[in-house]
Amino acid sequence: MTDCPSSPADRLDGVLATLRENGLAARISTSPSVLEAHSHGEAMDAARLPAAVVFAESTDDVATVLRACHAHRVPVVAFGAGTSVEGHVTPAEHGISLDLSGMTDIVELNAEDLDCRVQAGLTRQALNAQIRDTGLFFPVDPGGEATLGGMCATRASGTAAVRYGTMKENVLGLTVVLATGEVIRTGGRVRKSSTGYDLTSLFIGSEGTLGIVTEVQLRLHGRPETISAAVCQFSNLNDAVQTAIEIIQCGIPISRVELLDDVQMAASIRYSGLTGYEPLTTLFFEFAGAPAAVAEQVTQTEAIALSNNGLSFAWADTAEERTRLWKARHDAFWAAKAIEPTARVISTDCIVPISRLAELIAGVREDIARSGLRVPLLGHVGDGNFHALIITDHTPEGYARALDLDRKIVFRALALGGSCSGEHGVGMGKLEFLETEHGDGTLSVMRALKNTMDPHHILNPGKLLPPGRVYQG
Amino acid sequence: MTDCPSSPADRLDGVLATLRENGLAARISTSPSVLEAHSHGEAMDAARLPAAVVFAESTDDVATVLRACHAHRVPVVAFGAGTSVEGHVTPAEHGISLDLSGMTDIVELNAEDLDCRVQAGLTRQALNAQIRDTGLFFPVDPGGEATLGGMCATRASGTAAVRYGTMKENVLGLTVVLATGEVIRTGGRVRKSSTGYDLTSLFIGSEGTLGIVTEVQLRLHGRPETISAAVCQFSNLNDAVQTAIEIIQCGIPISRVELLDDVQMAASIRYSGLTGYEPLTTLFFEFAGAPAAVAEQVTQTEAIALSNNGLSFAWADTAEERTRLWKARHDAFWAAKAIEPTARVISTDCIVPISRLAELIAGVREDIARSGLRVPLLGHVGDGNFHALIITDHTPEGYARALDLDRKIVFRALALGGSCSGEHGVGMGKLEFLETEHGDGTLSVMRALKNTMDPHHILNPGKLLPPGRVYQG
Numbered sequence: 001m002t003d004c005p006s007s008p009a010d011r012l013d014g015v016l017a018t019l020r021e022n023g024l025a026a027r028i029s030t031s032p033s034v035l036e037a038h039s040h041g042e043a044m045d046a047a048r049l050p051a052a053v054v055f056a057e058s059t060d061d062v063a064t065v066l067r068a069c070h071a072h073r074v075p076v077v078a079f080g081a082g083t084s085v086e087g088h089v090t091p092a093e094h095g096i097s098l099d100l101s102g103m104t105d106i107v108e109l110n111a112e113d114l115d116c117r118v119q120a121g122l123t124r125q126a127l128n129a130q131i132r133d134t135g136l137f138f139p140v141d142p143g144g145e146a147t148l149g150g151m152c153a154t155r156a157s158g159t160a161a162v163r164y165g166t167m168k169e170n171v172l173g174l175t176v177v178l179a180t181g182e183v184i185r186t187g188g189r190v191r192k193s194s195t196g197y198d199l200t201s202l203f204i205g206s207e208g209t210l211g212i213v214t215e216v217q218l219r220l221h222g223r224p225e226t227i228s229a230a231v232c233q234f235s236n237l238n239d240a241v242q243t244a245i246e247i248i249q250c251g252i253p254i255s256r257v258e259l260l261d262d263v264q265m266a267a268s269i270r271y272s273g274l275t276g277y278e279p280l281t282t283l284f285f286e287f288a289g290a291p292a293a294v295a296e297q298v299t300q301t302e303a304i305a306l307s308n309n310g311l312s313f314a315w316a317d318t319a320e321e322r323t324r325l326w327k328a329r330h331d332a333f334w335a336a337k338a339i340e341p342t343a344r345v346i347s348t349d350c351i352v353p354i355s356r357l358a359e360l361i362a363g364v365r366e367d368i369a370r371s372g373l374r375v376p377l378l379g380h381v382g383d384g385n386f387h388a389l390i391i392t393d394h395t396p397e398g399y400a401r402a403l404d405l406d407r408k409i410v411f412r413a414l415a416l417g418g419s420c421s422g423e424h425g426v427g428m429g430k431l432e433f434l435e436t437e438h439g440d441g442t443l444s445v446m447r448a449l450k451n452t453m454d455p456h457h458i459l460n461p462g463k464l465l466p467p468g469r470v471y472q473g
Numbered sequence: 474m475t476d477c478p479s480s481p482a483d484r485l486d487g488v489l490a491t492l493r494e495n496g497l498a499a500r501i502s503t504s505p506s507v508l509e510a511h512s513h514g515e516a517m518d519a520a521r522l523p524a525a526v527v528f529a530e531s532t533d534d535v536a537t538v539l540r541a542c543h544a545h546r547v548p549v550v551a552f553g554a555g556t557s558v559e560g561h562v563t564p565a566e567h568g569i570s571l572d573l574s575g576m577t578d579i580v581e582l583n584a585e586d587l588d589c590r591v592q593a594g595l596t597r598q599a600l601n602a603q604i605r606d607t608g609l610f611f612p613v614d615p616g617g618e619a620t621l622g623g624m625c626a627t628r629a630s631g632t633a634a635v636r637y638g639t640m641k642e643n644v645l646g647l648t649v650v651l652a653t654g655e656v657i658r659t660g661g662r663v664r665k666s667s668t669g670y671d672l673t674s675l676f677i678g679s680e681g682t683l684g685i686v687t688e689v690q691l692r693l694h695g696r697p698e699t700i701s702a703a704v705c706q707f708s709n710l711n712d713a714v715q716t717a718i719e720i721i722q723c724g725i726p727i728s729r730v731e732l733l734d735d736v737q738m739a740a741s742i743r744y745s746g747l748t749g750y751e752p753l754t755t756l757f758f759e760f761a762g763a764p765a766a767v768a769e770q771v772t773q774t775e776a777i778a779l780s781n782n783g784l785s786f787a788w789a790d791t792a793e794e795r796t797r798l799w800k801a802r803h804d805a806f807w808a809a810k811a812i813e814p815t816a817r818v819i820s821t822d823c824i825v826p827i828s829r830l831a832e833l834i835a836g837v838r839e840d841i842a843r844s845g846l847r848v849p850l851l852g853h854v855g856d857g858n859f860h861a862l863i864i865t866d867h868t869p870e871g872y873a874r875a876l877d878l879d880r881k882i883v884f885r886a887l888a889l890g891g892s893c894s895g896e897h898g899v900g901m902g903k904l905e906f907l908e909t910e911h912g913d914g915t916l917s918v919m920r921a922l923k924n925t926m927d928p929h930h931i932l933n934p935g936k937l938l939p940p941g942r943v944y945q946g
Contacts, residue, residue: 112718112828113857135722155667166665168674169642179946184914190824191856192639193892194628194678195899195910196937197919201641201674205667222724245585249608251695251762253726289724290773293766300763351663355585383664384586419666426668437668441657445926446670452925453918455946464669473652473928 008094011072012051015096018068019054027055038097041084042144046428050091053079055099059175059183059214065098066212067181069458077460078208080121080147085347086427088154088207092461098212100149106130107215114220115172115189120149120213127218136220139164142423143333149213154425155205159329162248162382163255163288164221166423167204174200175215179454189217202449207425208460210453224255224288228298229322232310233280237261240281241358243308244381248354250304252297256286257382258329261361264336264376264389271335272328280311283381284329286322329378336376336389343391346402348409351385352418360416364388367408371401385422411436426464434466444471481567484545485524488569491541492527500528511570514557515617519901523564526552528572532648532656532687538571539685540654542931550933551681553594553620558820559900561627561680565934571685573622579603580688587693588645588662593622593686600691609693612637615896616806622686627898628678632802635721635855636728636761637694639896640677647673648688652927662690675922680898681933683926697728697761701771702795705783706753710734713754714831716781717854721827723777725770729759730855731802734834737809737849737862744808745801753784756854757802759795802851809849809862816864819875823886824858824895833889837861840881844874858895884909899937907939917944 006014016028029035030052040047051074056062069076075092079099082089091097103119104126110116111134118127123145128137141158142151150156152174157166164170173187176199186199203211234240244257259281260268266279283305287297302313316322328335337345352360361377368375368388379386390405392398410420410433420426420433435443446464448471453459479487489501502508503525513520524547529535542549548568555562564570576592577599583589584607591600596618601610614631615624623629625647630639637643646660649672659672676684707713717730732754733741739752756778760770775786789795801808810818825833834850841848841861852859863878865871883893883906893899893906908916919937921944923930 110826110828112722113826114722115826155665155671157665161665165642168665168671169638178914178918178944180944182914182944184918185912186915188892188910189826189890190858190892190895191827192628192630192634192641192858192895193824194822194894194896195892195903196678196907196916197683197922198628198641198671198674198678199915199918201671205669205671210670222722224724249585249587249695251697253762289726289766290769292769293762296763296765349667351666353583353586353588353662354664355583385663385665417662419661419663419668421667422663422665423667430668434669437661439658441651441655442659442672443669445651445657445672448925449670449922451946452921453944453946471651471653471655471926473924473926 011074012094014072015068015074016052019064022064024054024061024064027061029053029055038079038091038099041082041087041089046087046090048090048093050097051094053097053099055102057102059177062098062177062212062214063181063183065096066177066179069096070180070456073456073458075458075461078149078212080150081123081145083144083146083150084154084425084427086425086429088425088427088463090428100214101147103214109134110189111136113189115217116220117215117217118148119215121147123147124151131220135223137223138170138218139221140167140170148216148218152204152213152216153207157423159256159258159380161380162257163253168201170219171200171204171216172219173217174203174213176203176211176213178211179456179459187217207427207464209450209464210459226289226291226294227322228287228294229316229325230285230298230301230313231277231282231316231325232305232313233278233282234310235280237281237361238358239308239310240283241381243283243305243310245354246304246308247301248382250300252300253289254285254297254301254382255288256284258284259379259381259386260284260332261377263374264332264378267335267339267376268328268332271338272331274328284325286326332378333389336391339374340391344394346390346392346406348388348390348406349421349424350409350413350418351383351422352413352416354384356416356418357381357384357386360412361386363412364409367405371405373401373405383422428463431466440469444469447471484547485567487545488541488547489525492537495537497527497534497537500534502526502528511552511564511572514555514560514562519560519563521563521566523570524567526570526572528575530575532650535571535650535685535687536654536656538569539650539652542569543653543929546929546931548931548934551622551685553623554596554618556617556619556623557627557898557900559898559902561898561900561936563901573687574620576687582607583662584609586662588690589693590688590690591621592688594620596620597624604693608696610696611643611691612694613640613643621689621691625677625686625689626680630896632729632731632853634853635730636726641674643692644673644677644689645692646690647676647686649676649684649686651684652929652932660690680900680937682923682937683932699762699764699767700795701760701767702789702798703758703771703774703786704750704755704789704798705778705786706751706755707783708753710754710834711831712781712783713756714854716756716778716783718827719777719781720774721855723773725773726762727758727770727774727855728761729757731757732852732854732859733757733805734850736847737805737851740808740812740849741801741805744811745804747801757798759799805851806862809864812847813864817867819863819865819879821861821863821879821882822894822897823882823891824856825886825889825891827857829889829891830854830857830859833885834859836885837882840878844878846874846878856895901936904939913942917942920944
């Protein structure tokens, strides 16, 4: 910012004056409640008020804002539903929060090609509600009611990734506003292409640090004819993990396989009234497809589970029972929270190669025992991704104890060839682990790309990349 | 190269001297036959002899070569099996061809996690032969016997992409040597991760212009329990395409669906002795999975085909008949070539959203009729990707006529929201279409990334990106 000696207040005034000149006066807010609502995402201490919030209603609006911010060197962070858990949407000092939550149009829907184009502020739930009549759906399902733009930013996934992949596999193209305000389109509508650098994948997971996504071309999928669910309980964790490994190895196209450990299961039985189950390690399964295929998947899965000492295999063949089970899974976070209603819950997000998952969790349990904290575990076990829901209090000491445990868990995962985040992203919360995970050389390349795309660091500064060496070709 | 006023010969001598100092003397060849073998890929006129060929046996060797080439500003292109059809491996003037075909180790095999790490010179056929006992396989199957490094470079796919995806979906991580000779690792072994820019996807499809891939971490898949095949013939192309659309829309997890038009089918009947079939538009299907699921897929597919005026639906339920059918499909190129044995065949590689495929092919047939050339069509119809096999003679005029037809086909595809290459890549052959396909802004970003990663343009210069504006953040 050496070329811009004016004060932060002057620079902000410059941006706001430009926006007013461009007809965006009514979209600017500095009301305390609006600023507060844009000062943080979920579950993150590091809140900071933005200097102003601007509500965008179009790609042109976003371009106008970025052009002004670029000219005046004012940092800007995109804001959608605010469901980030790693501090992604916390504004930079003297920065603008650019709210895209009003951009909720389905721009085009191509049912024959199983794709659609949406504005970045649309949530996946709203999309699926609006396209229900087509027989199609969008499968990526992070826990919160996130926007599709935000899901691009964090490379989100969820329980269905084992079958359908993550945002990476389900986005065909993007409209992106670059740091300068220039608008580009990446990818397109075709299923595959070999014509140049994969800019779509570069922006997906870039957490608003390389550009701001305003439109997303999504792959859709046909709603399965039949959906079935099953539950199997195990007296030890290794057997449950081995069951998941064998299901994947056999190529059973399972649509979900989720693990709840005994602590989580006890909480879920209590919270969700799951009668008929014991507080033991449990796998929840979902099967989807044509009827004979689903029946065959259930039979094969049951055989694998029982051969791995599964204690019981209950097939939920009615829609009501299936809904009851999966609602319990989706409410696992709230069940964990209900263990101590006044506590706070901090979620880890490690992932390892699936064969190392049982070993990792065994080590994690030793760390948990030593911490004295109560920590239910649940996992997208088909991917090797799991969340430890660390229950702590609201004191700084309680938060520090939780973070200390989180760190221990992350370093265990990294030592086993894993990653510190399967789906939540880096934001500010995972910055400290990136060098261990990727190495200095790989980070130096990421920094070089960042500097190329945004040399003045106006795009969500301080997120995703710790400072360090920059690759020089 | 203004900072490097020495002659190309001096600079090459500088590189070779450095390599000899580093113990690589025996890996350097300037024999005429070796230079000739590295002067071109397949089916491309623009051959050029390299100044020298260097045979790498390790990542360290590649790093040594690139360090020297970077210091002396000598261009370098990686060479694997030489199966590129778009001129990717043609060396730059006074450049080195760096042959990785000796790097064929499986570095690690993790059967429980369904992944492996291989050196870039290994072919997919050799990989699959070596891992057969594990019950696993690698599904991406371009036509030639390509190396896995080369398949990364072009973002290859093939007939199985409709089920398993392309290289993009099947590579978990890479070892890459950068322009400076620095070695980095991207990605890892985990199924998914949200920790930083997706450098793996950036290098996949970058055609050796951003770095040279020396190792690849691959996803493997379980060999299906049952495989079945079927064939359906149609009296018109629209019905065949509509059949493919409905199969995809219904979510039938078909493993292959290939279209042969009447001209191609006539050639294949003759070449492969396909008795019992008519020279009509034909769909070849392959189904894979557990037995009941496969039977159900066949039944569903038959119903869809017949409801779209399919003339017959023949289910090949023996391994012999299945092999005979799919061998005919894989030999389609040779069948086309056999139409005029002395001719040359030039393949187009367009892709469009599948709903536009029938419209595109109708237009293409008008172009073909006007060209007076004989052109069988075959397509990975589940993806909307098809190849027109343009049969022409070996004269410059014949080549020009073929390229003129190729251009007409490409612009038709681009006008329908398509791409000029589904799987072959840009190389030199598709450079002229990139601006129409992506737009100036998107290309300006690609050029900025290229300049960041390789400011002296030593890595496969002249490929993938036409010259033009560079994005300045």
